[in-house]
Amino acid sequence: MSDKEPKVENCNFKKVKLFDESYVNRYLFENDSFLNNSYQVFLHDENLDSMKENTENLLKGLQSVFEQSSDIKELMNFLPSYMDITSFKNSSISKRGGMGELLKGNGAGFDKYEELNSYKPFYEGRDFITVSKWAKWRNDGIRQMNGDSCPFCTHDMDKTNIERENKTISSVFKSSALKVANQVIEFLQEGVDKGYIKSESVGVMKQYIGDGSKGNELQAEMNQIGTETEYLHSKIKQILHFRPMNISREQLEKIELQLENLIIDKRQISKFYGTEKINMLVNKVDEKINELKDKTVAIKKLFSKCQERMEELIADRREDINNFFVISGFPYQFILKSDGENKAMCYLIPSNASEQDKIDSPETHLSWGEKNAFALVMFMFETVSDDVDLIILDDPITSFDKNKKFAVTKRLFDNTKFSFKDKTVLMLTHDLQPVIDYVHGKFLRKYNLHTPVHASYIINDGGKLVEQEISQDDLKNVVELTKQFSKDNHVKIPVRIINLRKHIELTKPNFLEDTAYDVLSNLIHGRNFEQYKSRIEGKAKTEVISEGMRIINEYISDMSYDELFNEISDAKLLELVEKADKYTQTIAIRFLFEKERNSGNLLSQFKKKHPNACKFVNETNHIENDYIFQLNPEKFFEIPEDYLDNLKAFCNEKLGRQDEV
Numbered sequence: 001m002s003d004k005e006p007k008v009e010n011c012n013f014k015k016v017k018l019f020d021e022s023y024v025n026r027y028l029f030e031n032d033s034f035l036n037n038s039y040q041v042f043l044h045d046e047n048l049d050s051m052k053e054n055t056e057n058l059l060k061g062l063q064s065v066f067e068q069s070s071d072i073k074e075l076m077n078f079l080p081s082y083m084d085i086t087s088f089k090n091s092s093i094s095k096r097g098g099m100g101e102l103l104k105g106n107g108a109g110f111d112k113y114e115e116l117n118s119y120k121p122f123y124e125g126r127d128f129i130t131v132s133k134w135a136k137w138r139n140d141g142i143r144q145m146n147g148d149s150c151p152f153c154t155h156d157m158d159k160t161n162i163e164r165e166n167k168t169i170s171s172v173f174k175s176s177a178l179k180v181a182n183q184v185i186e187f188l189q190e191g192v193d194k195g196y197i198k199s200e201s202v203g204v205m206k207q208y209i210g211d212g213s214k215g216n217e218l219q220a221e222m223n224q225i226g227t228e229t230e231y232l233h234s235k236i237k238q239i240l241h242f243r244p245m246n247i248s249r250e251q252l253e254k255i256e257l258q259l260e261n262l263i264i265d266k267r268q269i270s271k272f273y274g275t276e277k278i279n280m281l282v283n284k285v286d287e288k289i290n291e292l293k294d295k296t297v298a299i300k301k302l303f304s305k306c307q308e309r310m311e312e313l314i315a316d317r318r319e320d321i322n323n324f325f326v327i328s329g330f331p332y333q334f335i336l337k338s339d340g341e342n343k344a345m346c347y348l349i350p351s352n353a354s355e356q357d358k359i360d361s362p363e364t365h366l367s368w369g370e371k372n373a374f375a376l377v378m379f380m381f382e383t384v385s386d387d388v389d390l391i392i393l394d395d396p397i398t399s400f401d402k403n404k405k406f407a408v409t410k411r412l413f414d415n416t417k418f419s420f421k422d423k424t425v426l427m428l429t430h431d432l433q434p435v436i437d438y439v440h441g442k443f444l445r446k447y448n449l450h451t452p453v454h455a456s457y458i459i460n461d462g463g464k465l466v467e468q469e470i471s472q473d474d475l476k477n478v479v480e481l482t483k484q485f486s487k488d489n490h491v492k493i494p495v496r497i498i499n500l501r502k503h504i505e506l507t508k509p510n511f512l513e514d515t516a517y518d519v520l521s522n523l524i525h526g527r528n529f530e531q532y533k534s535r536i537e538g539k540a541k542t543e544v545i546s547e548g549m550r551i552i553n554e555y556i557s558d559m560s561y562d563e564l565f566n567e568i569s570d571a572k573l574l575e576l577v578e579k580a581d582k583y584t585q586t587i588a589i590r591f592l593f594e595k596e597r598n599s600g601n602l603l604s605q606f607k608k609k610h611p612n613a614c615k616f617v618n619e620t621n622h623i624e625n626d627y628i629f630q631l632n633p634e635k636f637f638e639i640p641e642d643y644l645d646n647l648k649a650f651c652n653e654k655l656g657r658q659d660e661v
Helices: 021-027 038-043 046-068 070-078 080-086 097-103 114-123 128-144 159-172 175-194 200-208 212-240 249-253 255-262 276-293 296-327 368-386 402-412 433-440 478-487 493-507 515-524 541-552 561-567 570-579 582-594 602-609 611-620 641-660
Strands: 016-019 332-338 344-350 390-394 424-428 455-461 464-470 475-477 629-631
Touching: 016 368, 021 368, 038 296, 038 332, 038 344, 038 368, 046 296, 070 080, 070 175, 070 212, 070 276, 080 175, 080 212, 097 175, 097 212, 114 128, 114 159, 128 175, 175 200, 200 212, 212 255, 212 276, 255 276, 255 296, 276 296, 296 332, 296 368, 296 402, 368 402, 402 433, 433 455, 433 475, 475 478, 478 493, 493 515, 493 561, 493 582, 515 541, 515 561, 541 561, 570 582, 570 641, 582 602, 582 641, 602 611, 602 641, 611 641
Parallel strands: 016 390, 390 424
Antiparallel strands: 332 344, 455 464, 475 629
16 A cells, blocks of 8 residues: 555646545534534525625614724623622522622621731721732631741741631631622722723722621622623623524514614613713614614515525525435435524424424434435535535445435436536446436436536556546447347357356346256356256256257357367466456456366355455456446456456466366
C-alpha cells in the first residue's frame, strides 16, 4: 500500500461536496435536529428574503435605537448579574446559603460588638465594599492562626481576647454572607456609576445589611430591585426579538396589542432605575414603538405575506421530501418547522404518527438503508443550497432494489429547483443498473430530463486510474451476447462452452433437463466419455451425449465430445492462462478449478493459500447477474494483477509439471 497522496490535475472545480458513508454516519446524525443549517438548506428563498427586507425596513426605526446605543447593549449585559448574585426567581431572592445568612443580619454591623472595638480602624469611616473585603480576609485568617503568636508580627497575643474575637467573627460574619453583601453593593455601585440606578440606592441597602432586626426590610428591598431588574431586562429582550418570523399568526392579528406590550412602563422601574439616563432610553424606545403603532396595517400585510410564504415553503419541502421517502421505501415522515427568525428545525416521525412522536437518536432506530435514503435527500437539498461546482456520489443507491434505484435517481435529477439537474455529478458505483438505465435505456429523456449522462469503466492500472468510456453499443443483450460468443470461431473453446451453457440457461425454461446443458456441464467438470454423469432420467448416456452434441454443433460446429474434451485439457488451459486476454484467462482458470481430480479439489487448496484471489474468482466474478444487458467482457473485464499472478503461479505449480511428465 502506498502512502502517497493522490493527485488530480487540470481540475477547475472549486467547491466540491461528497456523499459517502462518513456523511451518513458522522455529519447527519450528530445532533438532535438534523442539519444545523436547516433554514438555509430548506427555506432560503429569494422571494421570502425580499419580503422580510421590506418588513425590516418598517422596523428600522425601532431597531436603530438598539443598534446605535452602546448604553442599551451595556445595560443588557449588566442587568442579568443581579439575578445571578441573588438567585432571583419567581419574584423573590433566594433564602439559602450566603443570601440566607445576609438576611439574618450577618455580613456587617461590626460596631454592635464590643469585643471588636479594637478593629475600629478597619471598619469605622471606611466604604462598605472595602470593609466587607477586610472582614472576609479576617474571617478566612482564623484558620491560619497557630499557637499564641500573631501570624503577622509574631508578638504574643491575648489568648482570651483573641478567642472571643474569633468566636464572634466566625459565628456572625459568615464568609458566604460577606461575599453576597459585597456582590450586591458592588452591583448597585456600578449601576450608580453608569447612571442606571439611583445614587441613594446604595445607602438604603447599607442601612439594612448587618442588622438582624431588619431582615424583612432587606428582603423587601432586594426583591424590589430584582423585580425591576427582571422587568426591564425582559422588556428590552422582547423588543430586540420583535421580528416578523418570531410571532405567530394569532399574534399577528393582534399586532396593536403586541406593540402596546412592548411599551416600557417607567412606573415599574421608578424606585431603583428611575434615573435620567434610563428615562431617556425608555422615552426613545417608547417613541419608536408608538410610531410603529401608526403603521400596523402595513406591518400586518407584510408580516402576513412573510408567514404565508414561509408556510408555503415548509409545505412544499415536506411534501417533496416525504414523496421521496415513499419511492425509496423509507417508513418515516419528515417534519420541518420554522424556529424563529432565519432558523428552522427538522426531525423524523414514524409513518402515520403524530408530529409529536419525534424519533430520538435516529442513528439507533434507522437501518443502514434507511439512513442512506434519508441522508441522500438531505445531501441533495444541502448541496443545491450551497451551489456546489462538483457533486461526488460514492455508491449512493446500492442499498435500494432496482425499481427504487430508478425512482430515486430520477428524483435526484428531475426538473425542480432542488435537484442535481444542470449540475456536474460524478457517481462512483459497482452497480451496472444505472448504466443500463441512463446510458443504454436513456430513461431520463423519456421523462423529459435532458441532463447528459456519460459512463466510464475505471481501472486501477499500477496506481493510475484509467477511464474507458462506455457507449450505448458496449451494453449487450445477455441472450444475444452469449449466443454470439458461442458461435464465434475466433473465440477460444472454453469461453464458447461457458457462454453456450449460459445461453441455454437464459432461453430454456427447464434447462437442467436439456441434453446440451447436461453435456456442457460434464465438459466443464472435466469428465471424459467413461466418467460422464448424466442428470437426465430415462435416457442412456450415449443417447444424451448424441442428442446434446447435435444441439451444441449448431453453435460449435464439426466437433465431437472427445474433441471438445481435448480442447479443455490441462495443458491447453494452462497455455490460455499464460497467453490469452484476461477474460479468457479467468475462464480457463475456472475450468481448471471445476475439474474433478484424484488429487482433491484445487479450489479449496487455492483458497487456503490465496483467500482474496479465490473470493474474486469463485464469488465476485462468478455471481450471475439478473440484468438484461451486460458489458462486453472482451472489452470490459478486469482482474487485479496480483490475483491473476497468484492464480497463474498456483495452476502452474499444481498442474504444469504433471503435464510435462
